[in-house]
Amino acid sequence: MSETERSVNASRFGLQAWVNGRLPIVISVLVVVVGWNLTAATTPSYIFPTAVELVAAFQEAFGPGAEFSAVNNYGMTLARVAVASICCLVVGVTAGIVMGTSERADDYLFVYVLATFAFPSVIWAFLAVIWFGLTIWFVAVFTVFMIVTPYVAISIKEGIEELDPKLPEMAQAFDASPLLVWQNIYIPHLYPHIFSSIRLTITLAWKITLIAEIFGTTTGLGQIINFYFQANQNHMIIAWALPMMLLMFGVDRGLHRIETERYSWRTDHEPPKAA
């Protein structure tokens, strides 16, 4: 094999590797684009817009003379997601730690957790509207809180139960105080679980907030989507929803990246653990 052949082969292998790595993503995107265009070509824009019509919809939504303020409405929705997420995480992590460390507390709290698991999201939203009326914060935050907190609690509780009991035993043999054990064993062990709970909470919170906003508020992305639904303008729904979807996708990827970098000691080099 000549030098040129070799280098051609090498670059072909390089390209090959790149294509192999990216191919599934490229194909997935292509399928969506083709499917989108086929559907759009056979339906009017208010049912399913073409790419060109969607650009126009973006202009209509965010250009001058827009019907709703993007800053106010996205801002309101994001603020609700943030407040709800913080409430879920604070209460969920606390409940999870209590359940993971005290068997008696687990017996009591488990009933509540199971009961809330069985409750459909929409019912919470309706109940919240009946109980609290149309509010700025309460309906959205309450609905998210009731749905997401049990997931966080269970994830943290299971995280604590995964801890090798030999580590607290080791700490006991060195006479470590409970504070030291929490600082150096329980909390660091729980970091990855807390981190994945944060990701789960944000992902669920924004979807639920949107539903709650449709029923229980007068501002926010959910209200705008409801407005364009009533007006039968699908292209405007998509135009308003897409930026939020991209933002949430970005947040999730960003958190995922931090997570893998921060906890690289787990995956970096993992020989079998001692028996």
Place this chain on the structure above:
Amino acid sequence: MESSADTPATTGTAETTITFSNLRKSFSDGDSTFTVFEDLDFDIAEGGFTSIMGPSGCGKSTLLNVIAGLIPADDGEITRNGERIEPGSFFYGYVFQEPRLLDWLTIGENIRFALRAQDVPPEDQSGRIYRYLELVGLEDKIDSYPQQLSGGMRQRVGIARALAIDPDILFMDEPFSSLDEFTAKELRKDLLDIWQETAKTIIFVTHNSSEAVFLSDSILILDGNGKLFDQVSVDVPRPRRIGDEALIETESAMMERFFAHLQNTPADDEQ
């Protein structure tokens, strides 16, 4: 080689003796009671290397934990030079069968954890961490994470952590049993060097008879029923060589007596 359950362990370096009398430990599970051991009487020489040996499940580790005070004894008395002392009042460092390191902390910080647990002043901590890592030959791994080290290195860190708190007694619970034989051999030799250098009292649990003979001044042998069947003094001079005739002789005589004892007293099936 002398051997008798009544002979106290004596070595050249030790002057003080810790005596354990009538130790008893049983666990009850509902209506049934399981006695791990009873009427245990033995001596440990301060500054000496004592092994507790016996088949798996004979209660060696339980005995170690009772001596450490991690598990309360049901009965028994501990005296030091004739003076009674409370169980659990030994100042000890513990080396476990597995390294039991915290994966999220560096090697240095793993040792700092033990130092903080023992309230060692912060200004003394870094010096001690370095000194004891140097002692086990891992000072260049101070910023590595446990998962980046081999099993043998991790066990060395476990030894450094136990020694760093500068305890009176070092308890070691089968610390080399999950290592491959080459690594274990190396660590045994190094452990003896470390012992000579630090002059600690070591109580070492093992089920490996050649390991016990190579390392120890004195070996307490438990049988399968938790009875102290033999206490063997190993008087072979140090430094010892692996494969030394005298060590092999001591070991085979010891094991011969042990198997003869097993044949005379079948395992108690009632337990």
